[in-house]
Amino acid sequence: MIELNNLTKRYGRFTAVDGINLTIPAGELYGMLGPNGAGKTTTMRMIAGILQPTAGSIRIAGIDLRTDPIGAKSRLGFIPDRPFVYDKLTGAEFLRFVAGLYGQGGVVIDRRIDELLELFELLPWRDELTESYSHGMRQKLIISSALLHRPEVIVVDEPMIGLDPKSARLLKDLLRQFVNRGGTVLMSTHTLEIAEAMCDRIAIVQGGKIVAAGTMDELRVQTSTGDASLEELFLKLTGGLSEWELSELFDR
Amino acid sequence: MSFSIVEAPTRSAGVLDILGPKWRSFRARLRRERSGAGARTILLILLGAGFWTAVFGVSYRVLKYFKGVEEIGPLLAGKLLAVGLLSFVAILLLSNLVTALSTFFLAKDLDMLVAAPVDWIWFYLAKLAETLAHSSWMVVLMVVPILTAYGVVFGGGPLFPLVALATLLPFFLLPTVIGSVITLVLVNVFPARRARDLLSLVALSVMAGLVLFLRLAQPEQLARPEGYRNLLEFIASLRAPSHPLLPSEWAASALMNWLLRVRDPLPLLLLWSTAAAFIVVGASLHRRLYMPGFTKSQEGANTAAGRAAWHRAVRLLLGWLPVTRREFVLKDLKVFFRDATQWSQLILLAVLLIVYVFNIKALPLYTGERVPYVLVTLVVFLNQGLGGFVLSAIAARFIFPSVSLEGRQLWLLRSSPLDLRAMLWSKYWVGTLPLLALALGIGVITNRMLHAPPFMMLLSTITTVCYTLAVGALALGLGVLFPQFETENAAQIPTSFGGLVFMMAAVSLLTLIIVIEAVPIAEQLRIWQAGGQPGSSPSLLLAMGAVFLVCALATVLPLRSGLRRLAALEA
Numbered sequence: 001m002i003e004l005n006n007l008t009k010r011y012g013r014f015t016a017v018d019g020i021n022l023t024i025p026a027g028e029l030y031g032m033l034g035p036n037g038a039g040k041t042t043t044m045r046m047i048a049g050i051l052q053p054t055a056g057s058i059r060i061a062g063i064d065l066r067t068d069p070i071g072a073k074s075r076l077g078f079i080p081d082r083p084f085v086y087d088k089l090t091g092a093e094f095l096r097f098v099a100g101l102y103g104q105g106g107v108v109i110d111r112r113i114d115e116l117l118e119l120f121e122l123l124p125w126r127d128e129l130t131e132s133y134s135h136g137m138r139q140k141l142i143i144s145s146a147l148l149h150r151p152e153v154i155v156v157d158e159p160m161i162g163l164d165p166k167s168a169r170l171l172k173d174l175l176r177q178f179v180n181r182g183g184t185v186l187m188s189t190h191t192l193e194i195a196e197a198m199c200d201r202i203a204i205v206q207g208g209k210i211v212a213a214g215t216m217d218e219l220r221v222q223t224s225t226g227d228a229s230l231e232e233l234f235l236k237l238t239g240g241l242s243e244w245e246l247s248e249l250f251d252r
Numbered sequence: 253m254s255f256s257i258v259e260a261p262t263r264s265a266g267v268l269d270i271l272g273p274k275w276r277s278f279r280a281r282l283r284r285e286r287s288g289a290g291a292r293t294i295l296l297i298l299l300g301a302g303f304w305t306a307v308f309g310v311s312y313r314v315l316k317y318f319k320g321v322e323e324i325g326p327l328l329a330g331k332l333l334a335v336g337l338l339s340f341v342a343i344l345l346l347s348n349l350v351t352a353l354s355t356f357f358l359a360k361d362l363d364m365l366v367a368a369p370v371d372w373i374w375f376y377l378a379k380l381a382e383t384l385a386h387s388s389w390m391v392v393l394m395v396v397p398i399l400t401a402y403g404v405v406f407g408g409g410p411l412f413p414l415v416a417l418a419t420l421l422p423f424f425l426l427p428t429v430i431g432s433v434i435t436l437v438l439v440n441v442f443p444a445r446r447a448r449d450l451l452s453l454v455a456l457s458v459m460a461g462l463v464l465f466l467r468l469a470q471p472e473q474l475a476r477p478e479g480y481r482n483l484l485e486f487i488a489s490l491r492a493p494s495h496p497l498l499p500s501e502w503a504a505s506a507l508m509n510w511l512l513r514v515r516d517p518l519p520l521l522l523l524w525s526t527a528a529a530f531i532v533v534g535a536s537l538h539r540r541l542y543m544p545g546f547t548k549s550q551e552g553a554n555t556a557a558g559r560a561a562w563h564r565a566v567r568l569l570l571g572w573l574p575v576t577r578r579e580f581v582l583k584d585l586k587v588f589f590r591d592a593t594q595w596s597q598l599i600l601l602a603v604l605l606i607v608y609v610f611n612i613k614a615l616p617l618y619t620g621e622r623v624p625y626v627l628v629t630l631v632v633f634l635n636q637g638l639g640g641f642v643l644s645a646i647a648a649r650f651i652f653p654s655v656s657l658e659g660r661q662l663w664l665l666r667s668s669p670l671d672l673r674a675m676l677w678s679k680y681w682v683g684t685l686p687l688l689a690l691a692l693g694i695g696v697i698t699n700r701m702l703h704a705p706p707f708m709m710l711l712s713t714i715t716t717v718c719y720t721l722a723v724g725a726l727a728l729g730l731g732v733l734f735p736q737f738e739t740e741n742a743a744q745i746p747t748s749f750g751g752l753v754f755m756m757a758a759v760s761l762l763t764l765i766i767v768i769e770a771v772p773i774a775e776q777l778r779i780w781q782a783g784g785q786p787g788s789s790p791s792l793l794l795a796m797g798a799v800f801l802v803c804a805l806a807t808v809l810p811l812r813s814g815l816r817r818l819a820a821l822e823a
Contacts, residue, residue, distance in 0.1 A: 086661055101664070
């Protein structure tokens, strides 16, 4: 599970994340939505231990990230939005290196690396340097690296960018199975259809704060939008240009 | 703001439109640096002023001396200028080769510019100007104090800067056009990534060859004219590298003509007409070959990397290490030996070492006469300092950039349960152990060549071990404190501000060690002069203790600060 308590991140006078409180129990897939610059990626990077919070605390699988970072990170798999990997390592070497970071190695890991590469159809490129991989292939390699050490919690930032429809479907199924087996997933996405179809609960973030959170039904009640879709609900909460305003823009 | 889809653009973007964002970014960076770090700016200004003063001072003295030599004085000054400009042409050509690949084929703005309705000729000229600026600024910084000295000594007058500008502009343009044409052709033959590796390798090899050639040609013999049979042979040897068809010769003639009041516009005409002709040829080649080359530059190179035997051997060799450290060391080694911008620096290192050993061998110590003990001891002691400086330069090249090179992958290291000490440990030993082996190797070889007395050999070996361990830690620690995460070329990291701070810290440490050891060595020499036998003494043991303490502090403190900074770094 993931617990965020009064999580805050400030850059000088600018507050990127403003006192977020959130609990995601085991066996739940939680979506985080929000316009660009709302603070989603900052929140995710703090949970992954890449950024240090200005205030507040983070617990992963019951372990405080500040007091026991190694214990907390061992239980976490992080998939960033930008797939930066070592260009001069092959796909298999990269995964072996990541396994090493989690203290794992040997024949068992070699077998798991091949399984994951096969699952994501990267086996033919196993011994190719990643500098020749496409964006989507790198993304699949990073997803494989996050699953390699069998985490309890997965934090995934914009998972579908660069993935072909088949891989996107595979990832959706993987995350769902992971959650059904007791795992926890926190996912940020701009693809509202995916969020609506996949997430058990959703938080909408704006200006570094959660402005609404809950199941789809709970969100509709909170925003008094009847049977509105997630898109309508999102636009109502975060603001957006109407059709009339757009046509004005083109006519001017 | 308008989004009308019927409105057509009124004109194509020009050179200034294309270069505008670069210029504004440069100014913004300058402003940020000026407002951000006062001490850094002051240090850079002081260093720059010191460098300019030194170059101007040396040039002024040499030219003043030449001017005083009757008959051949101006000839010597002109030849010196031609030789200097010739070496600049070589540097500029190599620098342009590498820079043109980035500006024309790998820059981040290219997708946008190629997709935009920009006329090809403006695109070419803008990119040529960008290449010119990026590849030539260092040489310009070097040329300014030298030409100022020429102007002052030979009374160039207030118009001399304009003449210099009119001469140097086409002089700098020529290697830029040639470099970009060679790059254009290479990219059409090889994929851009392979071409970059190839260019780095060619550039470094040629540079290394040039240094080696200049050193092995024994220029110190020019300082001993008695070695020449007559004056004609001496002048002939000075004339050796020049050729009437070289632009450096034209540029030197144009400048010297002005300084010596000779009315001959031909060199300047040759420079401008050749530069214009080259630009026309370059532009027409660009028009034909750029798009096929740019398309090819999007292709990846053949990048299969088999499971080489040496990987297995190293893995076996490191079997005793915990898995995290072993995988980290293996990763660092693989990345180093697969990245041409990193491993090709080993060529420079080899040349540096050859030149260093050659210098020691060329010392006029053992020429038949009996060499005094004092002199040998002093030379061995100074050799220790020189060796230490070489080690610092190597640490700056190989250990200082190691954390910066993790830049874009920092997200992975920070989100994993990696103990940051394991990372620093790997970086420290992977860099320091080969450095130590090298330091001991060159120390023993050069000391044997110098016939060092046993106690100096021992002192030198112990000092080398302590200093190497410390300089490795300093390089790594300061590399974390001054990271360069955005750079794509490892070779540029040591020349950053942090690299400069490291070199200054390393040289300060070296100076401190030499000062500490100088006292007991002077005492040993006094014992020897009084007829006694040099050996261990309380002051020598005390000095060794002090050196050990200083080096231990210089090892532990930077690593600790590095670790703290690494823990606080945000990716």
